[in-house]
Amino acid sequence: RSIVEDLEKVRSEPSLREALLGWLYRTPLQGSLPAMNDDQQTVFAFIEEYETELKKFDASLAPEFQSFLSRSQPFETCRARAALLFVESYRDLPLLSWPYLLVETVVEMEEWFVLWRMRHARMVERMIGRKTGTGGSGVSYLDATTKYRIFEEFWIVRTLLLPRDRLPPLRQKALYELVGSLSLPPDIASQLD
Template identity: 35%
Template sequence: MHKNHGPVYYGDYLELNKLLDTQNPLSKKYGDEAHDETLFIVVHQVYELWFKQILHELNSIKSIFSVDKVEESFLSTVCSRLERIKKVQTLLLGQLEVMETMTPMDFLEFRDLLVPASGFQSVQFREIEILLGLSTNQRKEVDREYFLGRLNEQDKERLLKIEKEPTLFSALEKWLERMPFTFNAEFDFWSEYQSCVEDMLCGDELTVLDNMATLPPKALEIQKANLQSTRDTFETLFNSDEYNKLVKEGKRRLSQKATLNALFVLLYRDEPILTLPYTVLAHLMDIDENFTTWRYKHALMAHRMLGTKIGTGGSSGHQYLKGAADNNRSFIDLFNLSTFIIPRSQRPVLPEKLKTAMNFNYRD
């Protein structure tokens, strides 16, 4: 209990005088006030407040993962904070509908006054992206230029500094890399798993040949090429040189070791010790998916408001935003792991000793 604190007044505690004195339409300053500019300001400010909360959660999760040994008991805290971020994201998506009650014509009443300010300059949005592992190098060239080129020196320095520090993404990657279970003197999980996948791929090939023999030759060829491409992708998973080449080319984000261990978690998530790690990974995929949904919805909103006009920040507007939605995926590697999931019944059987080690054993 905190002792000896004085009486608190609602408005003072929340510093409402300050907060509610920051909605100042530019249209009012320069002439007739455009009615919808207040909505535009409030919606952006509320977004920035929620970004602040998301950063608060992400940074706390980063601290939990930034130690050499993450205690199992902390993982439920991590899961509830990730869950909270997901709930906030639901609000963020809903707010676009409020924004869309403004029509393109009403927007034009004050839009010109905003140039060259734009969402490009939302430093907190960039911080979230960086913490989730999206560094300058991983951005598309055009995105990279906008990312830094529209910021003032102070904001640019701040982001470049954060980029040099470990991110939540890198801390999670190290946590995954440290995961035990897949190799010891008696058991090499990956060699057993590879032969299971080989069986599955051969089965798939037979199915294609049996059931699709009646397809026109061209269609059959495409099916076979798709199977071969799955096989090739699968092989890169186990070939360090090939895998690291893909990382360098920006086609993979997580290290090979982290990816393999994440796959193990997805395959054996029923084992008690992997339940929480699995939930962490599932939440991260949800968060990635929710941000991507927001990006597409925001791109559509920009299209609706601007048509094919350029943005106030100078990009191609809707086209640019759609490209960023496609490219800026933090945990895309986790999504791609589904390529390598095999049916429960075909998974390698784990040795009894390992299964016991992965269980919670209670004694009276």
């Protein structure tokens, strides 16, 4: 195989961002899964309940929330973002602690990229000042790259988090706790067949 074929194969596979958003899309949200008949209704009910509580807590965040979880987006995007908000909000539940840790690790990884970009810009500025560099750009461009985010949703969601005592009530709490059997409740398991 040639290098070009290898590159084409890699390009045809989902990126890490796409894989994580796909995983979030499949994450149980309020006990609901994408395969369930009432999933869309459950997701939008969670979004509405969360938005109601957010407006009571800090109304100035409502426009950002509406932009983040707009119904004008494809449902897959909206559900993945709602699941991200769900995981971040209920991260203390045993079955959401690992997903939260994964999200936190991705944010930390991206933070390291941002810090590297910032340090690189300072090093360039120290070496050549504000002149154009060998790549045709200068410090101004490098400074602008510190605003880039690959996992933008993972950062935005943190602005929208409510205090634990303001969170919407959790439905099917037993699904997210390590109590008794680890198998799914029969009504949920039957939806997956």
